[in-house]
Amino acid sequence: MKKIDQFLFKSFIGPFVITFFIALFILVMQFLWKYVDELVGKGLEIHVLVKLLFYHSMRLVPLALPLAVLLASIMTFGNLGEYYELTAMKSAGISLFRIMRGLIITAVVLSIFAFVFSNEVLPWANLKSGSLLYDIKHQKPTFSLREGIFNNSFDGFSIRAEEKDEDGQTLKDIMIYDHSSRKGNDLVITAKSGYMYQTSDRSAIIFKLFDGHQYREIPPKTLKDNSFEHYRTRFESWEKVFDLSEFEFSRVDEKFFKDLHQMLDIVELTKAIDTISIERSRIAVKLDKNTESVILAERYKLAVDTIINKVGSNDVVSLLRTVDPKKRKSIFEKANFKAKNMKSFAGMAGRQLERKNRDLVVHWIEWHRKFTLSIACLVLFFIGAPLGSIIRKGGLGWPFFWSIIFFIIFHVTSISGEKMAEEMTVSPFFGMWMSTFILFPVGAFLTYKAANDSNLFEARAYRTMFTFVNRVFGKLSKRIETTN
Structure with missing residues (x-):
């Protein structure tokens, strides 16, 4: 059994490493395409660009890992199925889960690595990459005088x-x-x-x-x-x-960026979340205290008999008619002043609460991100491994096609969930884990089908199913005609 585990690990690690670096390269090229206008014409030295690409590639590692795990697992088990090695193992009485055991451990190790990387290395990479990109964006373009066009590069x-x-x-x-x-x-x-x-x-x-x-x-x-x-x-x-x-290219002190939520680890994010929650509670308590009703009637008490005799109805206007006209004007002015103050304070406190709520949401999003990308490696492995054993095709054809399909689903649902969480449409927990909630049942279903030797992607199985359905509907239609 150890030989089988070693064989599968060797079959997995090669495609994984190659796929990982290809995915990382593609993601870095996407970054360059996005920011090419910010980089061109600034006279940046080569070492500055190399630093930027290195730091940003570190930021993309947690995204490239799930794709590499997915494609490598499909290719590994697809090759086993294509050359009937998987069939031979099952014929020898070895279950699919036992065959997968070594790679399951590998996927768990990769998930742990992804979490540690997201928690320890990613904040550092975000700080370095973010501050360097900020400096590049604010770097003046190199002086270039073009015919007939005013150049404003020099200040003044x-x-x-x-x-x-x-x-x-x-x-x-x-x-x-x-x-x-x-x-x-x-x-x-x-x-x-x-x-x-x-x-x-x-x-x-x-x-x-x-x-x-x-x-x-x-x-x-x-x-x-x-x-x-x-x-x-x-x-x-x-x-x-x-x-x-x-x-000349100059750097801004990185301490101005170190408190942003992208630059924090789990412990720092937890402390920041607690601090924001306390500040939000203080604002809410202060709002309650400042909007308590101020009862001016205590200052201008009247006898009960006077109120009963002079107030014809229960409305405020009739009640105010019982007050001395000189004091009535003072009541109106103070009430108007107090109402305006309360409205102004409530509006200011409302805006502060909204900012705190948004800060709390983005910190929770970053907190959950540390876990979701690592768990994604495990979820996508349980999609890729059984899918490869079902399609029974190795190489870069079908494995690449199916890995792209499922990775797009994973990426789109992840981005959509994060956007909904940022807009406070859903909770940060649901938004960040939405892709896992969608793909986990798919992985469980595919694993179950693969363990039971399902012919999920064979055309013959679907032809048999359609033939059975047509036969059932044919019998039902004949019975209906006979009844009529």
């Missing part, structure tokens, strides 16, 4: 060149708007020609202009004065140095 300047030679340096009909004073375009430089070049240490770019003018407007010194002084200065040669340090 707009630069345009009508023509640019093939050497990439010689410029013609240049215009520079200098609004670095934050008072509008009070300085404009024009030149017939010029060229630009970088310093030897690439720390600055220099524009050297020829045969041009400077136009400057000086604002009035007083608000009453509406006159603007205008100066025009002609130059033969003029240089402007622009610092390139603002284009």
Whole structure:
């Protein structure tokens, strides 16, 4: 039996490793396709891109693992069925569950690994990847001057060149708007020609202009004065140095991201959930205390006989008529003021409660995610292994087809459940476990069918079933005709 377990493990581990890295590669390519606009034109160094891809690939490991387990299990048992090795084992009196036992243990180990990875490594990868991607998004594009288009890359300047030679340096009909004073375009430089070049240490770019003018407007010194002084200065040669340090890639301190729910492990998420729940309870208690009714009647007591004699009905207006007119105005003003305050406070508290509820939901979603992706490895194994033994096809044909079908079902239901949980349509528990609730019965059904040598995917079985159904309906129709 140990030889069978070793044989199955060797048959499983090869397709698993290959499938895992292929799935990871596809998911990373999807990430690149999504953020290609954020990465291109930023002048990023190779090591920055390599870091980003490495960190993000770590984030995708829990998603690639279930797909690899599913496809590898279908391929392993499909090959066993195709070459009648599975039939030989069953003929020797070995049950399907005993055949699967070694790989079940492997799937459990992979599930435990997925949980540990999601809890220990994934928060670190989320922090590194998220902070690095944030810095890249806020990185300025490299300076590139295009013909006839204003370039605003340098803070406080707009630069345009009508023509640019093939050497990439010689410029013609240049215009520079200098609004670095934050008072509008009070300085404009024009030149017939010029060229630009970088310093030897690439720390600055220099524009050297020829045969041009400077136009400057000086604002009035007083608000009453509406006159603007205008100066025009002609130059033969003029240089402007622009610092390139603002284009250098800089990092934001990671501590600004470390408290986000994606960066927390199980223990930290549990503490955060408790803290948010306590804060939510405090807001609710404070709301109850501040919206208690303030009974002004205690301040303006009247005798019972006076109320009975003067109040013609039970409405508030009739009751207020019994109050002194001077005090009545005060009651109206205080009641109106109190009602407005209560409305304002209730609205503010309601918005705070809504934010806390959403924070609580996203933390619970992240808490459940630690478990759902690891359990998915086990559930998809119990779909893939019996499915492979039923279809009895190895290779990458049918196994790949069925693995894609079931993985799409798993992924779509997972995403849909998470979205519904985020929108508070369903509870975080149900939303995050919805895919498991759907696929677990499928796995149990397929395992039962495979254990009983079901011909679930054989056309002959369905032809027999349809023949039986037609025969039954034929007999029923004849009886109905005879009765009529």
